[in-house]
Amino acid sequence: MPEQTEFPISPVPPKGAVQRLSLYLRELRKSASEGRDRISSTRLGKLLDLKPAQVRKDLSYLGQAGQPGVGYVCQDLIGLIQRTLGTDRKWPVALVGCGKIGQALLGYGGFDPQGFQIVAAFDSDPDIVGTAHGALTVQDVDQVADSIRRQGIRLAIVAVPADAAQATADRLVLAGIEGILNFAPVVLVLPKTVRVVAVDLAIGLEQLVFGVVRQLENG
Amino acid sequence: MPEQTEFPISPVPPKGAVQRLSLYLRELRKSASEGRDRISSTRLGKLLDLKPAQVRKDLSYLGQAGQPGVGYVCQDLIGLIQRTLGTDRKWPVALVGCGKIGQALLGYGGFDPQGFQIVAAFDSDPDIVGTAHGALTVQDVDQVADSIRRQGIRLAIVAVPADAAQATADRLVLAGIEGILNFAPVVLVLPKTVRVVAVDLAIGLEQLVFGVVRQLENG
DNA sequence: GTGTGTGAAAAACTTCACAGCT
DNA sequence: AGCTGTGAAGTTTTTCACACAC
Numbered sequence: 377m378p379e380q381t382e383f384p385i386s387p388v389p390p391k392g393a394v395q396r397l398s399l400y401l402r403e404l405r406k407s408a409s410e411g412r413d414r415i416s417s418t419r420l421g422k423l424l425d426l427k428p429a430q431v432r433k434d435l436s437y438l439g440q441a442g443q444p445g446v447g448y449v450c451q452d453l454i455g456l457i458q459r460t461l462g463t464d465r466k467w468p469v470a471l472v473g474c475g476k477i478g479q480a481l482l483g484y485g486g487f488d489p490q491g492f493q494i495v496a497a498f499d500s501d502p503d504i505v506g507t508a509h510g511a512l513t514v515q516d517v518d519q520v521a522d523s524i525r526r527q528g529i530r531l532a533i534v535a536v537p538a539d540a541a542q543a544t545a546d547r548l549v550l551a552g553i554e555g556i557l558n559f560a561p562v563v564l565v566l567p568k569t570v571r572v573v574a575v576d577l578a579i580g581l582e583q584l585v586f587g588v589v590r591q592l593e594n595g
Numbered sequence: 596m597p598e599q600t601e602f603p604i605s606p607v608p609p610k611g612a613v614q615r616l617s618l619y620l621r622e623l624r625k626s627a628s629e630g631r632d633r634i635s636s637t638r639l640g641k642l643l644d645l646k647p648a649q650v651r652k653d654l655s656y657l658g659q660a661g662q663p664g665v666g667y668v669c670q671d672l673i674g675l676i677q678r679t680l681g682t683d684r685k686w687p688v689a690l691v692g693c694g695k696i697g698q699a700l701l702g703y704g705g706f707d708p709q710g711f712q713i714v715a716a717f718d719s720d721p722d723i724v725g726t727a728h729g730a731l732t733v734q735d736v737d738q739v740a741d742s743i744r745r746q747g748i749r750l751a752i753v754a755v756p757a758d759a760a761q762a763t764a765d766r767l768v769l770a771g772i773e774g775i776l777n778f779a780p781v782v783l784v785l786p787k788t789v790r791v792v793a794v795d796l797a798i799g800l801e802q803l804v805f806g807v808v809r810q811l812e813n814g
Numbered sequence: 815g816t817g818t819g820t821g822a823a824a825a826a827c828t829t830c831a832c833a834g835c836t
Numbered sequence: 837a838g839c840t841g842t843g844a845a846g847t848t849t850t851t852c853a854c855a856c857a858c
Binding site: 635636637647651652654655659660661662663664665666667 | 815816817818819820
């Protein structure tokens with residue numbers, strides 16, 4: 377077969393555009409909360425350090441998003457982006473690994489406003505299992521599959537040590553998890569049907585060093 | 596001026612390649628520690644879910660990195676990547692913001708092995724200033740400029756609340772910081788001479804949701 | 815045979831520039 | 837005037853395919 381038949385609707389947003397949609401959303405929420413009801417691509421670009429054309433191109437993947445001569449209506453755009461990203465509903469999330477990072481995530485207040493809620497937490501360490509964090513009690517990781525099925529969880533955060541990450545992820549996939557946010561410093565190799573987003577703390581610093589060193593020798 | 600005169604040496608690694616260098620480095624360290632002394636682009640690719648051609652192209656930016664018919668010598672490649680990234684020496688780092696995330700970073704053991712060390716921590720909350728975390732005592736953020744100059748710090752981690760992030764970053768830049776790892780859910784707008792890498796927790800989940808939802812409707 | 819390095823082709827992404835709407 | 841949407845141009849990045857080395 378030469379090609380996949382394609383929905384005629386949207387020409388598939390590039391990967392980078394999807395990331396920026398999240399940034400637009402955040403900025404739009406802020407602007408809206410400050411009482412602004414319309415915004416232009418130029419202004420949005422200034423706030424996010426992007427060229428206006430980039431903003432318009434990204435938003436054009438949403439279909440009709442703005443009005444020529446007027447700009448974008450903040451509330452409408454917020455709704456449109458949320459529907460596109462799939463965050464126009466609540467997403468329960470499982471947390472696996474409740475060490476330092478996992479516990480920080482349990483206490484992190486930034487998830488709820490975006491519709492994400494950690495509804496179950498797991499660890500393999502007997503000293504950690506059974507401890508309470510807010511409303512949640514850490515369960516043994518052996519119960520993760522049950523919990524995922526029972527609570528209809530589709531997303532998981534992996535915050536276990538590096539050497540346990542791949543096995544943990546395999547297990548989650550087997551239990552039906554469709555997306556993993558990975559904090560372990562390992563590249564997870566998983567079926568292409570499972571989405572993975574990596575958050576790597578040390579690598580961020582390495583990228584920074586490269587840029588800083590480059591900055592000096594080059595212009 | 597039509598064009599910047601360029602060092603004839605390396606054709607400037609693409610941004611994505613630099614990110615992958617960090618991944619290669621991590622994987623090479625693991626392989627080396629398991630006793631392997633040579634590795635092929637095919638194998639490295641399998642471990643990181645990349646095509647062999649991509650691996651070779653990335654490594655070719657380092658200059659002569661491997662040997663035809665043989666592969667890459669792990670230790671040599673490790674050294675070469677470290678020199679390229681600039682991580683062949685120690686980098687002291689300042690941490691600004693010692694709330695939940697900041698404290699988790701203070702306890703995170705993953706920085707030291709890569710040559711990064713948090714050597715000073717700051718906060719503006721009087722309840723947090725003065726508390727000890729390991730060998731460090733949290734200082735008042737007003738002392739950050741002094742500390743940066745005195746300790747020759749060039750990199751900072753920003754882990755303050757969103758509404759304080761831009762002002763904090765401005766302050767750090769004024770104090771001479773050259774690179775910022777930003778955990779606050781805000782896009783920092785700074786001079787182009789300052790490198791910024793963003794780590795956004797909620798955005799990672801949003802990207803995941805988009806991928807998961809897309810996965811179903813499309814193939 | 816296995817394996818790298820690389821020019822060239824292909825694909826993906828960004829930026830431009832302008833038609834058209836308010 | 838100001839603004840969006842978009843085809844086309846321009847740029848960057850990935851992938852291919854093969855010459856050459858062990």
